[in-house]
Amino acid sequence: MTGETIRNIIELFFMVYAITIFSFYFWLAIVSAKELIKNITTSKTTNYETLLSSPFAPVISVLAPAYNESLTIVENIRALLGLYYPSFEIIVINDGSKDNTLQKTIDAFDLEKVPFVIDYKIPCNEVLGVYKSRMKAYSNLTVIDKKNGGKADALNSGINIAKGDYFISIDVDSIIDPHALKKLIKPFFEETDKKVIAAGGVIQIANSCTIENGQMVEINLPGQFLPRCQVIEYSRSFLMGRLAWSRLDGLLLISGALGLFDKEVVIECGGYFTKTVGEDMELIVRMRKFMANKGIKYKVVYISDPLCWTEAPSTLKVLGSQRNRWTRGTIDTIMIHKDIFFNPKYGFMGMVSHPYWVIFEWMAPVVEVLGIIYFTVIILIGEPNWPFFIAVISFVYFFAITFSTYAILFDHLAYNRYNKKSMIVKLILTSWLEPVLYHPLIVYWGIRGNYDYFIRKRKAWGKMTREGFAKPKQN
Numbered sequence: 486m487t488g489e490t491i492r493n494i495i496e497l498f499f500m501v502y503a504i505t506i507f508s509f510y511f512w513l514a515i516v517s518a519k520e521l522i523k524n525i526t527t528s529k530t531t532n533y534e535t536l537l538s539s540p541f542a543p544v545i546s547v548l549a550p551a552y553n554e555s556l557t558i559v560e561n562i563r564a565l566l567g568l569y570y571p572s573f574e575i576i577v578i579n580d581g582s583k584d585n586t587l588q589k590t591i592d593a594f595d596l597e598k599v600p601f602v603i604d605y606k607i608p609c610n611e612v613l614g615v616y617k618s619r620m621k622a623y624s625n626l627t628v629i630d631k632k633n634g635g636k637a638d639a640l641n642s643g644i645n646i647a648k649g650d651y652f653i654s655i656d657v658d659s660i661i662d663p664h665a666l667k668k669l670i671k672p673f674f675e676e677t678d679k680k681v682i683a684a685g686g687v688i689q690i691a692n693s694c695t696i697e698n699g700q701m702v703e704i705n706l707p708g709q710f711l712p713r714c715q716v717i718e719y720s721r722s723f724l725m726g727r728l729a730w731s732r733l734d735g736l737l738l739i740s741g742a743l744g745l746f747d748k749e750v751v752i753e754c755g756g757y758f759t760k761t762v763g764e765d766m767e768l769i770v771r772m773r774k775f776m777a778n779k780g781i782k783y784k785v786v787y788i789s790d791p792l793c794w795t796e797a798p799s800t801l802k803v804l805g806s807q808r809n810r811w812t813r814g815t816i817d818t819i820m821i822h823k824d825i826f827f828n829p830k831y832g833f834m835g836m837v838s839h840p841y842w843v844i845f846e847w848m849a850p851v852v853e854v855l856g857i858i859y860f861t862v863i864i865l866i867g868e869p870n871w872p873f874f875i876a877v878i879s880f881v882y883f884f885a886i887t888f889s890t891y892a893i894l895f896d897h898l899a900y901n902r903y904n905k906k907s908m909i910v911k912l913i914l915t916s917w918l919e920p921v922l923y924h925p926l927i928v929y930w931g932i933r934g935n936y937d938y939f940i941r942k943r944k945a946w947g948k949m950t951r952e953g954f955a956k957p958k959q960n
Contacts, residue, residue: 492863496873499856503877506845507884510725514891517729521899524728524789545573545666545745546647549657550639555584557658557796559593564699565655566626570666574625576643577657581633590628595619601646607756609642610634636741637757637764644756647748654765656742660691660701660794669745672786679784682747682772685739686792687723689902690716692799701794706908711804713915714923715797720892724789724899731787735838737773737818739785741765743793750775761821762944763814770822770839777831789899805930812934813943815847850931882920889916 547565551558558577565575579587590596601615609631616628631642640654653669655661662668665686673681692712695703707713723740730736744765751757754775757764769785776783798804819826819842826843828835863869893912896902903909937943 492868492870495859496870499852499859500877502852503881506849509841509845510884510888513729514725514888516732517725518895520728520732521724521789521895525899528790542571543651543670544649545570545670546643546649546652546748547573547575547655547666548578548640548643548647548652549575549655550578550580550636550643551582551586551657552580552633552636552639553582553584553586554657555582555586555589558586558590560696560699561657561660562590562594562626562699564660564663566623567663567700568661568666569663570670573666574627574648576627576629576647578629578631578639578643580631580635580639587628587630591616594623594626594628596626596628603642603645606645606752607641609638609645609756612642615646635759637759637761640764641756641759644748644751650748651745652748652751653743653745654741655744655793656795658796659688659742660696660699661743662790662792662794663700665743665792666745668788668790668792669743672784672788673745673747676784676786679782680747680776681784681786682750682776683739683769684745684786684788685727685736686743686788686790688719688740688742688793688795690719690797691794692797694794696794704902704904706903706911707797707799709799710915710918711801711923712797712799713912714919717889717893717912717916717919720896721889724896725888725892727787728789730838731785733833733837734784735833735841736785736787737770737834737838737842738766739769739787740793742795746772758821760944761814761817762810763818766814767818767821770818770825773834774822774825774831777834801926805926805933808927808930809934809937812847812850812931813938815842816935816938819843819847850928851935853928854932885920885924886916889919 547568549561549565554561562575562577577590579590596616596618598614599617603612603615610633612629612631614630616630618624618626627646629642629646631639634642644652651670651673653666669684669686672684690707690712691701692707692709693705694701695705707716727736727738741764746768750772751768754768754771758767758771761767773783773785798807819839822839825831825835825839827840831839860869860874890913893909893916897909903912
C-alpha cells in the first residue's frame with residue numbers, strides 16, 4: 486500500500502466522520518423542531534390549574550444536595566418554598582459542607598434537630614442529624630446533615646427519607662421555575678401505554694440575571710464571554726439535542742440540575758451509583774436497562790420549557806474542571822454499560838443512542854486532535870492537500886455557526902427569553918467566535934478528561950467555585 490493510498494484512506498475517514506456527525510445534527514434539529522412546535526401547541530391548551538386543585542396530585546419530594554453552598558443556599562431554598570404545587574416537601578441534604586451552609590440554613594429558617602428514624606433502603610453515609618423548622622410556614626422543609634459522600638450519596642440519603650412517590654433531583658445552587666413541578670409531573674399521567682420513569686427540563690444560564698428572594702426578576706444575557714458561549718451551547722444541547730432524543734425514545738441523560746424520577750423504580754435499581762462522577766447519566770441508563778430487562782414498556786421524557794436557571798462557570802479553571810468531570814462521567818457510564826453497545830435487545834437505545842454517545846460524544850475530541858496531528862505532520866513533510874483541508878475546515882466552521890444560529894433563533898421564536906434585539910445580535914456574533922475561541926478549549930478539556938480517566942485513574946469531582954446570585958453582572 487503506497488503512502489498516497491494511506492493518505493487518501495485517512496482523509497476519507499475524517500471526511501466521512503464529519504459528514505456523519507453533521508448528518509446526525511441535522512436530523513436531530515429537524516426532529517426537535519417538530520417536537521418543540523408540538524409541545525408549545527399542547528402547552529397552550531393545557532389547564533394546569535386542574536392539576537393544582539386536584540386532591541389526587543401525588544406528593545413530590547424535592548431533593549437538593551448542598552456542599553459549600555453558603556453563598557446561595559438561603560435564597561435558593563426560598564425559591565423552592567415558593568413552588569406552585571399542591572403537595573410537595575423539600576429535603577436539603579448538607580453533604581458535610583466545610584463552610585457555614587448548615588448554620589446559615591438553621592438561622593434563616595429557625596431549624597431545630599428532631600428525632601428521625603431512617604429506613605436505609607439505599608446504602609449511604611451516616612446521617613448526623615435531621616432538622617425541621619419551628620415555623621409552620623416552613624413545615625414542608627427538612628434538612629439532613631450527613632457525612633460527606635458526594636452528590637450521589639447525598640441524593641440516596643434524601644431518597645431514604647422522602648415521602649413522595651416521585652422525587653425531583655436538583656442542584657441547590659440553581660433557580661427553579663415556580664411552575665416546574667406541575668409541568669414535570671404532567672407526562673407521568675398523560676402516558677397510558679408506557680410507564681414514565683423520568684422527566685427532565687431545559688436548563689438555562691443565570692449569569693448576569695437579576696434574582697431577588699430566590700426568584701428570577703430580570704433575564705439578562707451574560708456579560709462575560711465564557712458564560713455567553715455556554716448559553717449557545719445549552720440551547721444546542723437541550724433544545725436541539727435532548728428534545729429530539731426524547732422524541733426518538735433514545736434519551737440517555739437528564740441533567741442533575743433538574744430531573745423528576747419514579748422513586749420506586751430508582752430504589753429497585755439501587756439508587757444513585759456513588760463510584761462515578763456521572764451519576765445522573767449512569768442512573769438513567771441503568772433505569773432504562775432495568776425496565777428493558779423486565780420487559781416493561783417505559784419512557785424517559787423531556788420537557789422543552791425552560792424550568793431551571795443555573796450559574797455557569799465564568800473562569801477557565803472552573804469550566805475546565807466541570808468539562809473534565811463531564812467527560813469522565815460519560816466514559817464511566819459507557820464502560821459500565823458497554824453491553825448495550827449495538828445490542829438489539831435494548832432497541833433504539835442499544836442500536837443508535839449508545840453507539841452515538843460512544844462515537845460522537847466520547848470519541849469526538851479524540852478524532853479532532855488526531856485530525857490536527859495528521860494535518861501538522863502533512864505540513865511538516867511538505868505535502869499538504871490544501872484544497873481538501875480548506876474545504877473541511879470551511880465546512881465544519883460554517884455548519885457550526887449555522888447550527889448555533891438556528892438554535893438561537895429557534896429558542897428566541899419559541900420562548901423570547903432574551904427579548905432585546907441587541908441580545909440576539911450579541912449571541913449570534915458570539916456564535917461566530919465560539920468555534921475558534923471556545924470550542925478548542927472544550928476539545929482540550931475532553932482530552933484531559935480521557936487522560937485523567939485512563940492514565941491518572943482520577944475519580945474526584947473537582948472544585949466548582951460559585952460567585953453567587955447576590956450581585957448580578959449587568960450587560
